[in-house]
Amino acid sequence: MFELLNRKEIKCVLEGSREAREIIxxxxxxxxxxFDFAYNKRIGQIHIAAWHGFPLKVIGFFDSAAASETYVKGLKVITTQTDLxxxxxxxxxxxxxxxxxxDPHKVKETGYPRNDMMFNNNSKQKLQELLDTDIS
Known part of the structure; x- marks a missing residue:
């Protein structure tokens, strides 16, 4: 995917690289x-957790199996540092x-941005162009 994006002149870098750290x-x-980046967020940065699906499993503070003191402390850090x-x-x-x-005010009902493309009239064409693949 990294090579494909670069061929399409879409700027991307590898996770963990010096370039990635500079961009972040x-x-x-x-x-x-x-909640990636929440641990290392600097003052002034805004972290938006666009999430990746509806939680069908027990996670976060509801997950008593993972409720070690370290887990809970880490969870408090990332949820405090996340702005939306x-x-x-x-x-x-x-x-x-x-x-x-x-705080419920930090959660907004936006839908998931990754799914917005599905509701666009020419979404299939855009996906084909991005992937340079016939998806019919």
């Missing part, structure tokens, strides 16, 4: 599908807020 350090917004969490519905809004013990 300079970024004003950190948008992830999880996206949700698909009122139910997922309440669920995510509870599972991560975050």
């Amino acid at each position: 350090d300079k970024a004003h917004y950190l948008i992830t599908s999880s 969490i996206t949700a698909t519905s009122r139910f997922s809004h309440i669920t995510l807020s509870g599972m991560f013990s975050v």
Whole structure:
């Protein structure tokens, strides 16, 4: 995927590389599908956890199996450092807020940005162009 994106002249770098760290350090917004970057967020950066699906399993503070003191401390750090969490519905809004013990005002019902393309009239054509593959 890295090589494909570079051939398409879409700027990307490898996770963990010096270049990646520099880009992350300079970024004003950190948008992830999880809580990545929350540990290392600098003052002034905005972290948006665009999440990656509805939690069908017990996670976060509801997961008593993972409730070691270290786990709980780490979870408090990332949820405190996250500025916004996206949700698909009122139910997922309440669920995510509870599972991560975050202020419900930090959770917004936006849908998932990764799915927006599916509702676009020419989404199939755009996907084919991006992947340079016939997906019919």
